[in-house]
Amino acid sequence: ELEATVVPVQAAFQSRFGAERWLEPYTEPLLRQWAKEGVKxxxxxxxxxxxxxxxxxxxxxxxxxxxxxxxxxQDFAYIPCLNDDAEWVDGLAQLVREHAAGWLA
Known part of the structure; x- marks a missing residue:
């Protein structure tokens, strides 16, 4: 049996270019704010x-x-993207085979 732990989740946005306002909250200021508020x-x-x-x-x-x-x-854990994980690549290849079947005859 799995025990579920409720943790807060927050979306933030990155790579704003120039001085134009963009989607908020911005990632870096949010992380700075959390650290100042005691998030470790x-x-x-x-x-x-x-x-x-x-x-x-x-x-x-x-x-x-x-x-x-x-x-x-104190602890910043970056969870990497799927990249070239074998299961991800196999799954993507299967999707391509299924959805592209018959395109090239």
Whole structure:
């Protein structure tokens, strides 16, 4: 039997360009705020990406981690994207085979 633990979940947005206002809350200021409020541990995932890239690895995994720790956070856990995980690749290949069947005759 699994024991479910309720944990708070918050969506935040990244990679705003220029001074224009964008979708909020912005990731880095939110993490800084949480650390200042006493949050010690966060787990961060980027569900909008199938593969890690500059945005996930540099901006989130490094820069946002540094911001959280600078403000008093203690543990920043980055959960990587699916990348080239064998189960993910096999599942995607199966979907392609199913949905592309008959396209090339």
């Amino acid at each position: 541990n966060v787990h961060v995932v980027c569900p909008g990406f199938l593969a890690d890239c500059l945005e996930t690895l540099e901006e989130i995994k490094l820069m946002c981690r540094d911001a959280f720790l600078e403000e008093g956070g």
